[in-house]
Amino acid sequence: QVQLVQSGAEVKKPGASLNISCQASGYTFISYYIHWVRQAPGQGLEWMGIINPSGGRTTYTQKLQGRVTMSTDISTDTAKLELSSLTSEDTGVYYCARSTFSMTLLPDHWGQGTPVIVSS
Amino acid sequence: DIQMTQSPSSLSVSVGGRVTITCRPSQSINNFLNWFQQKPGKAPKLLIYSSSTLQSGVPSRFSGTGSGTVFTLTISSVQPEDFATYYCQQSYSKPVTFGGGTKVEIK
Numbered sequence: 001q002v003q004l005v006q007s008g009a010e011v012k013k014p015g016a017s018l019n020i021s022c023q024a025s026g027y028t029f030i031s032y033y034i035h036w037v038r039q040a041p042g043q044g045l046e047w048m049g050i051i052n053p054s055g056g057r058t059t060y061t062q063k064l065q066g067r068v069t070m071s072t073d074i075s076t077d078t079a080k081l082e083l084s085s086l087t088s089e090d091t092g093v094y095y096c097a098r099s100t101f102s103m104t105l106l107p108d109h110w111g112q113g114t115p116v117i118v119s120s
Numbered sequence: 121d122i123q124m125t126q127s128p129s130s131l132s133v134s135v136g137g138r139v140t141i142t143c144r145p146s147q148s149i150n151n152f153l154n155w156f157q158q159k160p161g162k163a164p165k166l167l168i169y170s171s172s173t174l175q176s177g178v179p180s181r182f183s184g185t186g187s188g189t190v191f192t193l194t195i196s197s198v199q200p201e202d203f204a205t206y207y208c209q210q211s212y213s214k215p216v217t218f219g220g221g222t223k224v225e226i227k
Contacts, residue, residue, distance in 0.1 A: 047216040105211035110163035
């Protein structure tokens with residue numbers, strides 16, 4: 001079955017960088033996009049961007065431009081999220097999700113989430 | 121960016137009751153509207169896509185309607201496992217945007 005398994009919880013200091021991985025299994029990795037979505041404590045869902053594992057093309061939300069980098073490693077079927085210059089406003093749960101090429105912006109399967117705390 | 125306005129933000133309902141949640145995008149999105157269910161500490165789960173198509177395995181008590189700028193999610197007879205937060209999401213254009221969520225609580 002389709003699985004997206006994310007790396008574990010992170011605690012970071014302000015100004016540091018965050019790196020999260022998302023290991024895919026149960027489907028052909030390069031045939032689906034990967035999205036990253038985050039959720040601040042008690043808040044709604046915020047889309048961060050999307051990457052096409054076949055070629056690596058990305059689209060990032062304007063809010064995070066310059067701080068976010070999404071990448072994939074097709075040899076290990078892994079997607080990665082890097083977020084730099086962290087502040088307390090980056091605290092929350094980060095999710096990866098996949099979508100089909102025909103329904104590009106519909107995340108149909110999600111990872112379990114990676115909790116992130118940014119605190120001095 | 122397309123703003124998604126979801127209402128109500130919360131509601132209370134008894135088991136067996138009926139729930140209707142509304143989502144209004146700031147511009148027409150045809151039928152590119154999806155609904156997710158999220159339980160505490162869990163990832164969102166896709167319930168309905170393209171306004172009215174039930175994701176595989178989702179009970180038929182869930183239904184979605186609408187097009188353009190008004191969409192609704194209905195739960196016809198709420199079950200104990202349906203108490204959760206529901207989000208609408210537009211997949212019409214980037215950036216993807218979500219509604220603010222509707223928390224469905226037990227009365």
